[in-house]
Amino acid sequence: MKFINDSNLSHSFYKDITRINYLEDMSSQLISDYGYTYIMLCYGTIEAFNYKGKKVKVPEVFIKGTGDFFTVKAYKNSSWLSFELPNHVLHNVTKIHSKKNRNTLIDLSLYVEEEIIQSLYESLRNVNQIEEITTIADNHLRAYYKDWSVLLPSVEIVQYILRKKGMLATKELSEVFPYSEKSIERMFNKEVGATPYRFICLVRFNYIIRELEQNKYTSLTDLITQYDYYDHSHFEKDFQKFLGQSIKDYKNDNNSLLSNGLSRIYVK
Structure with a gap:
């Protein structure tokens, strides 16, 4: 390719x-x-x-x-x-x-x-x-x-999640922005295509997997802790959710398409 x-x-x-x-x-x-x-x-x-x-x-x-x-x-x-x-x-x-x-x-x-x-x-x-x-x-x-390009209500919240690298609880959104948790959930389903919780998890996963792909960490345990995962099992669940495979399979998978995507800056 x-x-x-x-x-x-x-x-x-x-x-x-x-x-x-x-x-x-x-x-x-x-x-x-x-x-x-x-x-x-x-x-x-x-x-x-x-x-x-x-x-x-x-x-x-x-x-x-x-x-x-x-x-x-x-x-x-x-x-x-x-x-x-x-x-x-x-x-x-x-x-x-x-x-x-x-x-x-x-x-x-x-x-x-x-x-x-x-x-x-x-x-x-x-x-x-x-x-x-x-x-x-x-x-x-x-x-x-x-x-x-018309800006929708979700845009500012999405940018906030990206700045936080997905390391926040969903309730924080209603504390920072003038919407209830239910309103934000309806907004995200309509405008983003995912619940706030799933999008937050997705953003965090995209940050951590880039460090994993580029070997920018001293140990996997430290990396997991840095990104607020409870433990290795919690991180493994995100792998299954967002990539449909285990961490081990990912490391053994020669996927130039995914590697190229992860080599580029996530947030521009």
Whole structure:
């Protein structure tokens, strides 16, 4: 696989843009949930399977929000292009309750003129320079950015959770923000696609697994303690929840797709 991205990307709408070109057939590889929304363009033969192992349809251009882990299997000369966005963008685009869209690859042509989608798709088919990809995406979708970028009540709370690295109790949110616990839960289900508790756990897991991937720790016990896990068993449960595998299996798994995702800065 060849990964193409720009660590210095600075854009008013996109948080990150990555292209992955498959130079040979690849076996299934797991993709974790990072708590963001993605617009993706897929070229060639790419198969996707949800966290239950069920094959799902992959539209040529789709949008996906936060959900569970899934796996992809791609074949030689295939490629996919990923645009990372804040998680509330899914709700802004679809106007549908985000939790009802969990684990769904939603055809973007349902919300953008089909001619624009087709032109975008063909224009980006063979483009491998991130700067050029960004320009082409802007030329096609700029008219939608304003509506898609509208800030929702959950945005400030999500940023707070990210700053705290997920190391907080859900009740803290209602103490800091002017909403009840029930209101925040309804808000997150609608706008984020997960309960506050699950999102908090997801954020903490994304921080700690990056340190694990990059060997930025002296001992696993110290790392677990640093991130407020009760014990090793508690940490193991998060592995099963967010990656569907044990810590041991993760360490023995040669997953370049996941490793590449974890090598990039989590919060930009």
